[in-house]
Amino acid sequence: MYSLKNDYSEGAHPQILEALVKTNLEQDAGYGEDKYCQEAIELIKEKLQNDNVDIHFIPGGTQTNLISIAAFLKSHEACIAAKTGHIFANETGAIEATGHKVIAVDTEDGKLRKENVLSVLKSYTNEHVVKPKLVYISNSTEIGTIYNKKELQELREVCMENKLLLYMDGARLGSALACEENDLKLCDFAELTDAFYIGGTKNGALIGEVLVICNDFLKEDFRYHLKQRGALLAKGRLLGIQFTELFRENLFFEIGKYENDMANILRDGINELGYKFLVNSPSNQIFPIMPNTVIEKLQEKYSFIVWSSEDEENSSIRLVTSWATNKKVVMGFVETLKNITGK
Amino acid sequence: MYSLKNDYSEGAHPQILEALVKTNLEQDAGYGEDKYCQEAIELIKEKLQNDNVDIHFIPGGTQTNLISIAAFLKSHEACIAAKTGHIFANETGAIEATGHKVIAVDTEDGKLRKENVLSVLKSYTNEHVVKPKLVYISNSTEIGTIYNKKELQELREVCMENKLLLYMDGARLGSALACEENDLKLCDFAELTDAFYIGGTKNGALIGEVLVICNDFLKEDFRYHLKQRGALLAKGRLLGIQFTELFRENLFFEIGKYENDMANILRDGINELGYKFLVNSPSNQIFPIMPNTVIEKLQEKYSFIVWSSEDEENSSIRLVTSWATNKKVVMGFVETLKNITGK
Amino acid sequence: MYSLKNDYSEGAHPQILEALVKTNLEQDAGYGEDKYCQEAIELIKEKLQNDNVDIHFIPGGTQTNLISIAAFLKSHEACIAAKTGHIFANETGAIEATGHKVIAVDTEDGKLRKENVLSVLKSYTNEHVVKPKLVYISNSTEIGTIYNKKELQELREVCMENKLLLYMDGARLGSALACEENDLKLCDFAELTDAFYIGGTKNGALIGEVLVICNDFLKEDFRYHLKQRGALLAKGRLLGIQFTELFRENLFFEIGKYENDMANILRDGINELGYKFLVNSPSNQIFPIMPNTVIEKLQEKYSFIVWSSEDEENSSIRLVTSWATNKKVVMGFVETLKNITGK
Amino acid sequence: MYSLKNDYSEGAHPQILEALVKTNLEQDAGYGEDKYCQEAIELIKEKLQNDNVDIHFIPGGTQTNLISIAAFLKSHEACIAAKTGHIFANETGAIEATGHKVIAVDTEDGKLRKENVLSVLKSYTNEHVVKPKLVYISNSTEIGTIYNKKELQELREVCMENKLLLYMDGARLGSALACEENDLKLCDFAELTDAFYIGGTKNGALIGEVLVICNDFLKEDFRYHLKQRGALLAKGRLLGIQFTELFRENLFFEIGKYENDMANILRDGINELGYKFLVNSPSNQIFPIMPNTVIEKLQEKYSFIVWSSEDEENSSIRLVTSWATNKKVVMGFVETLKNITGK
Structure with a gap:
């Protein structure tokens, strides 16, 4: 059978395992302050052609979503997501557990569009309802579709015009970027979102996701949030070593x-x-x-x-x-x- | 230098890494439903000489503490901990972030004693203050001391008499059990606590802790809590394989x-x-x-x-x-x- | 104009104001432990023909909903409500702010029915989604419709069969009960729900709602929740005096x-x-x-x-x-x- | 006896009750948008000699503290308070229930001083502990002592130097201001704190506190927080009418x-x-x-x-x-x- x-039925890409074995006895700092995390951050910034981002490594995708969204929003602010969106459909109310409503929108193909966002904004206009503040998208989506550049730019515009944050869940970003019909590059996401994550677990790593915070206002004190929610691993090197392998060349x-x-x-x-x-x-x-x-x-x-x-x-x-x-x-x-x- | x-300055014990390499290409179920997690559970139950416990694998210690305590307590209930206790001193308010106060007690050696608990109970007696409900201890403690059997039994008694839960953080339980002056066995903790965790990260694993829930009333739906807080890894096998190695023999x-x-x-x-x-x-x-x-x-x-x-x-x-x-x-x-x- | x-455009029924004036200089205990709160509790129990309920007075409706639901649910448990339900549509994410998802259901007339509940249960079946646990209804509903006895009994049955709690928001219960086509009596709600509230603010009071907890398992420590969420008024008499007037006779x-x-x-x-x-x-x-x-x-x-x-x-x-x-x-x-x- | x-053993000052009776049949807007709330806001701004503050009326003191502090802080930020401080000692963990730690400091007379704040800051310096962000004081304190102008100015300075917010609980501010040895005026608090509240319940009102937000950065969207936590009364006039009486002259x-x-x-x-x-x-x-x-x-x-x-x-x-x-x-x-x- x-x-x-x-x-995620198998372990990690052999090159990653090899790196873990090779570095195993090296002594290094804990909690993500090791040289591999640092190296991986530099490598990813290069791939993003962007030095003005903050990068953090987080064990899992649900964790990345909940920590980021909870850190970015005030208590009365809410997310907008497709009904198929992972935070609405598959994360056991993780976002609500941090106090925030997820406003879910019906879509045909799992993709949120400008119109969806505007329609939500139209019905959330006073203090008797939550304030929509963050647009959550996933790319590729939970049903395998991908955003093209025009769609993403339009979302970005509607967000900027309405002071909304645009957050992208990239659990399967590796596959999205490799689609023939894809016209977005990794560096585009740093330009077009306020924050996004690059999935490792579903792209060859044993464990781990890369959160990229692009919006300066969202960067401060982020490690506090990681620690408070249990995402700062003592042996943070485990994440750094893997992402160094994934991004040193083009793995x-x-x-x-x-x-x-x-x-x-x-x-x-x-x-x-x-x-x-x-x-x-x-x-x-x-x-x-x-x-x-x-x-x-x-x-x-x-x-x-x-x-x-x-x-x-x-x-x-x-x-x-x-x-x-x-x-x-x-x-x-x-x-x-x-x-x-x-x- | x-x-x-x-x-946690180095990686994992070589035997663990070897097992990860050896099993890497096997296909198995996600989210901790793989055969290695199952095997590890069986092995640990054997070591505990106790089949009536629920066992879950969780990436990190802070995560284990916050998920367990938040799952066990109602919103008005609080923890009692030593001032040096990890949940009070080193976890960025992780417990408070889930809504629960940690009542901290001065101790000389990092160990909570019967008297400390009774003294707290005496000043928390009505609805204008929180209701102490869970006693948090760590063994070994954050300053290296360990509990002996008599001390643990006394804590257990005061807890039972006052309807308190006893929870033990065993981030360094491996070292505690191996102390010459230690008179507690692994199986004792399943008898004397409502829940405790066995630390992997600080005892040879790459990542991972073993939560053991002993009290039947705390077992229900626990996987929901794991998922909601981001602790249910897609490649849960990573934890199962490691703990199988640690507990197959006596590693x-x-x-x-x-x-x-x-x-x-x-x-x-x-x-x-x-x-x-x-x-x-x-x-x-x-x-x-x-x-x-x-x-x-x-x-x-x-x-x-x-x-x-x-x-x-x-x-x-x-x-x-x-x-x-x-x-x-x-x-x-x-x-x-x-x-x-x-x- | x-x-x-x-x-709620005017103040209180004159008889209530009179009672406030008349009792103004009497000294009494704070925090709802005064004799008027006690008297109101007794009067309401009589009207309910039920001595086996716990009764609490709470300043407002949103507060009553959020405190009750947060007290009744564990963190992974969720509410089911009509899309027009006050907790979903008009309370600024108050329930989500306490950590719980509200699963909203489309209805024609603002009323939840057995089928709606069963349909939700069918798609929420494992730990990757929240666990539906509480059915929220309002009577009269936010669009003026009311439940009849058969509908309420059917909801009760589906709740009992599926271990769900049935909670009723009675902000406008006074009007619902007085409808010609109504066949429910006040005492029925104590039999058919796990908890419900009787609205004062929209039924002649200056402020205040009466929470009736019918299910024994939900009663414990409720005053802690009131205090923790800021609902225990120092001058709790303000609520007791009003409800004494409303329920002494048939006001x-x-x-x-x-x-x-x-x-x-x-x-x-x-x-x-x-x-x-x-x-x-x-x-x-x-x-x-x-x-x-x-x-x-x-x-x-x-x-x-x-x-x-x-x-x-x-x-x-x-x-x-x-x-x-x-x-x-x-x-x-x-x-x-x-x-x-x-x- | x-x-x-x-x-708070008696009702309201007769002049307040009279005003409630007199205005009872007037129709007005709900949720604090009535003309009395507006009038009270204007009167209080006059007394404060300050037009650049936002003013909100909230039913109770615990509610005022928890809503304000939760609105002002991010999830990893904490309060500093005296051990006798109401939020630490008497509010059933209300602040922790919103996710924030309260760092408690021993004091002799219930008053926090510059040194206390600096001492806390010294031991909270990285992401493994919470980030102190808000200094909570009460005036008069829970044991009847009051701050003088010099002490408040020093606190203000240490807060500004360390980017801390200064919040004052004025449940008994009326009595504090009337002390012979007091050298602070009502208007000073708008200059020297980021937010404070003026207590009504313990100063002649039936119910109600006045939150004054002085710091511009804390003002936005505050009514959302009021609604979400259940503090936006449908008959908000109840608060407006009372505070109009208390502040029209010098009551x-x-x-x-x-x-x-x-x-x-x-x-x-x-x-x-x-x-x-x-x-x-x-x-x-x-x-x-x-x-x-x-x-x-x-x-x-x-x-x-x-x-x-x-x-x-x-x-x-x-x-x-x-x-x-x-x-x-x-x-x-x-x-x-x-x-x-x-x-």
Whole structure:
């Protein structure tokens, strides 16, 4: 049984593990003040072509979201997010647990647009309701879609015009950047958001995310927030060493590319067999729709999530690829599906 | 320059790293539902000789404390802790940030005793003040002292008589258990506390702590709390694999023993040279008092924390040993000190 | 300009003011431990025909909701409410500010039904999302509708079957109980909810609400929560004296009846002139739909809220009556409307 | 039995009640947007000789403290307060419940001084502990002492030099201002603090406190905080009408004077009989020390709080006067004590 359930079924990219082994006995400072964290920060600033950002390493994505948003907002301020947004749909009320409402908006493809933001602002106008202050987006989104530059710029504008912060969850940013249709570069996010994070866990790391704070007003005292919420690891080097590997050369980007290559094999193969997709997702998550009978046969050899029921006889499934996805397996998946489909 | 600053200056015990490398390509479930977490849970239950506990793996100590205490307490309930207690002195108000007051008590040796608890209860008796509900202790304490069985039993009794919960922070439990004067066994804590945690980070792991919930009333829905506070790692296997190694045989205990052995060399050597100690700490943290001139000379070769100023000419320093502490180095430290002292 | 904007435009019922004046110089205990609070509690228990409830007086409605819900829920537990529910729509994220998500459900008439609750439960089933635990309803609702006994019983059943708490916001319970079509008695709520509150502010009091806790498990230490959230007034007598007046005889119920009588005059008159209503609301809030031209003319003599735009030419307005609404004025309103309408 | 327990045993000053009665039927806007709130704001600004402040009316003192402090601080920031300070000693962890630590300092007379603040700052210097940000003082203090101008100026300076906010709880400011030895004027507090509140409840009002925000950076969106914490009363006029009466002429100050006059009769009489005091408190709370046998005899006719045990045979008691304290009674108290003392 091979799993295409998610992009965190395996450990870390071998190069990262190697680095951990190689540096293991070196003595260094705790709590992220070690030389590897420092090196990783420098490397990432280079990739961002931007020296005017603050960078912090945080063990997980939910933690990154909740610490950042809680640090950035005052108690009466709220987030705007798509209904599929991770902070609304998958984080056990983590944001609300820090005291902030998440105003959720229906979207077709998991992407927030200018109109969505303006529509929320129109109905939140006085002190009897919360004050929308932060726009949360994810790229790629939870359903695999990605933002293009024009969309992001428009969001940025509507945010600036309305004194809103723009925050991007980049748990799967590596894959988003590697999409063929993507026209955004890593450095664009430092220009177009107030803060964003670059996901490590789902892009080859064992653990860890990179928070990039671009807006000067949000930078002060951030390490206090990390410590208070339990995100300042004693052996912070664990994060520094990994991100040094991911960003010394281009490993981070290569992994995103590889994930997409594997997804493309699946997508193209499934497409050729005539199946539709729930959503046009160019990244490492794809959502083909198939007869339940076909799905059951696939499940004999592959594990994956059945995402949604389309009608009585058909469902969508979610297939996710990772740095470790075996090329032969995904080719085999297509072959198997071909046989099941009888084409 | 060799660091005796703390027990998290190096990476993980090699056996742990090896296990991470060996299992790296295995596919497994996310969020702590993998087979290694399950195996580690079984192993730890065996060591505890207790099947009636719930076990969770959490990345860090502050996170473990704040999630547990916030989950266990209602909003008007408070903790009692020693003034040196980590939750009062070193966690950036993490407990208060979840809404709970920490009532701090002066102690001589970092240990809370029955009398301290009773004294707090006497002055917190109505709804104009918080309701003390949880007694927080650490073992070993933040200044290296350890509880004996009688002290722990007395605390347990006063807690039961007053409907208080007893929670133990075992960030350095490995070293505490390995002290010569220790008369507590790992399984005792499952009997005598409502919940406690076994520290991994400071006992050979790369990252990770083991929360053991003993009181049935505190077990329900605990994974919700983990997720909500950002402690449920996608690659939860990272914790499971490490603790499987630490508890499959006796690695956890051996590391505690080694740390103490290294500390003993330092303690005995320093003692023989006639120096006093701030506190009689039998574990892997020792606090000798020395003339500032001696300290300065030591600092040419070793790095450590100058803990407290005793008078104008003398200070205490903190020396900490770890799984990776080099025996030759600690012997060299004593030798160097001998030379400086001129004996 | 006469206001039909809301039911809190005037002060208190004269009988209440008189009682405040009469008792003014009596010395009594602070923080709700005075004899008037005690007397009011006894009187309300009599009206409820129920001695097994805990009763607390709280200055305002938002405060009552937030203190109760925060006291009743653990941090990972959430509320279910109608989208029009006060806690979701009008309290500035007060519930979220205490850490709890409010799961909002679309409804046609502001009333939650069994099906709504079951539908939420179906999609909240694991620790990656919050755990629904409390069903919030208001009676009358924010758009003037009321629950009948069958609906409330069904909600109660679905709550009991799924270990949910049922909480009712009775800010306008006086008016709800006095509706002709109402088949619920005050005592029913003590049987059918876990906690509910009886609104004073919108039913003749100067300030104050009565929280009734029916579920034994929710009673403990409640005064701590009151104090911690700032609801324990030093001169708590202010609340006790008022509710003694409202419940010594039947003033509370008479006020509800009077409010409805005044609303009925408006409703019947508007109805006879052929206008439709946004919703069939039998209580003291009505929402007729009128041409914008008519509304503008009415606004020359009366102030009220324009509630929603129905189409380009028509809107709904909200008319609210109170204990102080002048009968001649509401009759005059109908007359004026008749003239404007030209019938 | 006459109570000298506190200054909230009776209702409101008759002039205030009269105003409530007189205005009762007037229609006005809700939520503090009525003309009386507006008028009271103007009157208070005049008394403060300061137009550049924001003024809000809040039902109670604990509520005022918790809303202000929570609004002013970020999550990692903490308060500094005397151990006797109301927020530390008497508010059920209300501040901690909003997420902020209160750093408590031992003082002899309930007053924080420059040195206390500097000493705290010295030990809170990095992200492993909270960041002290707000200095909380009360005037008069919880034990009846008052600040003089020099002390307040020094606190102000140390705050400005260290970017700390200075917040004053003026629950008993009326009495403080009326002390003979007082050299501060109401307008001084607007110059020397970032925010402070003027107590109504303990100075003749039925309910209500006046928050004055002086620092421009703390003003924005404050009504959101009021609403979110349940402090925006629907019938906000209740507060506006009262404070209009208290500040239209000098009623507020006259009440403070009267309270002190009554306390002076007690203080002088007790002093003449040779009794010592726990603390030299010039305001409306005094703490004489007496033999327990004398106290018991006094308790036959008067109720008051036995404050602290001085030794086996002597205790201090707390006597508090209010706007309603009967002059004959306090003179009678002295007479009674004279007889008991046998002088």
